[in-house]
Amino acid sequence: xxxxxxxxxxxxxxxxxxxxxxxxxxxxxxxxxxxxxxxxxxxxxxxxxxxxxxxxxxxxxxxxxxxxxxxxxxxxxxxxxxxxxxxxxxxxxxxxxxxxxxxxxxxxxxxxxxxxxxxxxxxxxxxxxx
Numbered sequence: 520x521x522x523x524x525x526x527x528x529x530x531x532x533x534x535x536x537x538x539x540x541x542x543x544x545x546x547x548x549x550x551x552x553x554x555x556x557x558x559x560x561x562x563x564x565x566x567x568x569x570x571x572x573x574x575x576x577x578x579x580x581x582x583x584x585x586x587x588x589x590x591x592x593x594x595x596x597x598x599x600x601x602x603x604x605x606x607x608x609x610x611x612x613x614x615x616x617x618x619x620x621x622x623x624x625x626x627x628x629x630x631x632x633x634x635x636x637x638x639x640x641x642x643x644x645x646x647x648x649x
Contacts, residue, residue, distance in 0.1 A: 524647050525581040526557040527601040532589040533559070535617055539587070539643070550640045553647040556581055558597075574601055578608070585646055586614040588635055590622035599627040606631060613646040 528536050536557065543551040556577045564570065574597075578584070584605040592598055602625075605612050614628050618638040628635060636642045 522553040522648055523581045524553055524555055525578050525584045525601070525605065526555050526587055527584050527598050527605075528557070528587040529589060529591050529595045529598065531591045532587060532617060535589070536587060542640075543647070551644050551647075553644070558601075570597070571600065571604070574604060578604065578610075581610070583611040583613060583646075583649070585643070586612065586625065586628065586633075587617055588614055588622060588624065588628075589617045589620045593623040593625045595625065598625055602627045602631065602633070611649070613649070615643055615646060 526536055526540070536559070539551070540555045540557070542548045543553050543555055558574055558577055560573070578601075584601060586592065586598060586602060602612050612631065612633050614624075614633050614635040616635055616638050620638075624635055636646065
């Protein structure tokens with residue numbers, strides 16, 4: 520399952536993520552070609568263990584996590600959790616800045632020496648199959 524990636528992102532980037540995810544699995548769209556798992560479901564709970572369990576379940580069978588860095592990603596607790604969980608499972612984490620985003624880089628990326636790539640579909644494709 521080398522081309523199955525977990526997307527880490529914030530709720531404010533939901534529509535952008537849906538577009539990217541749709542293109543990645545659309546055989547008529549050749550620029551992106553990989554499968555995505557994510558936590559698109561909205562959660563009505565503050566129970567950390569329930570959310571961590573859901574993240575863990577979605578990460579099973581993925582080869583890496585790609586953090587989609589938008590305007591508010593730097594303040595997301597769950598992006599931090601997803602990055603740390605990925606690293607704990609000895610999987611790679613990559614990051615890419617979403618098109619036209621001006622947000623700060625999440626501290627968890629700096630702390631783990633994870634480079635943030637500039638936006639392009641070819642860069643995203645490269646990270647997904649690296």
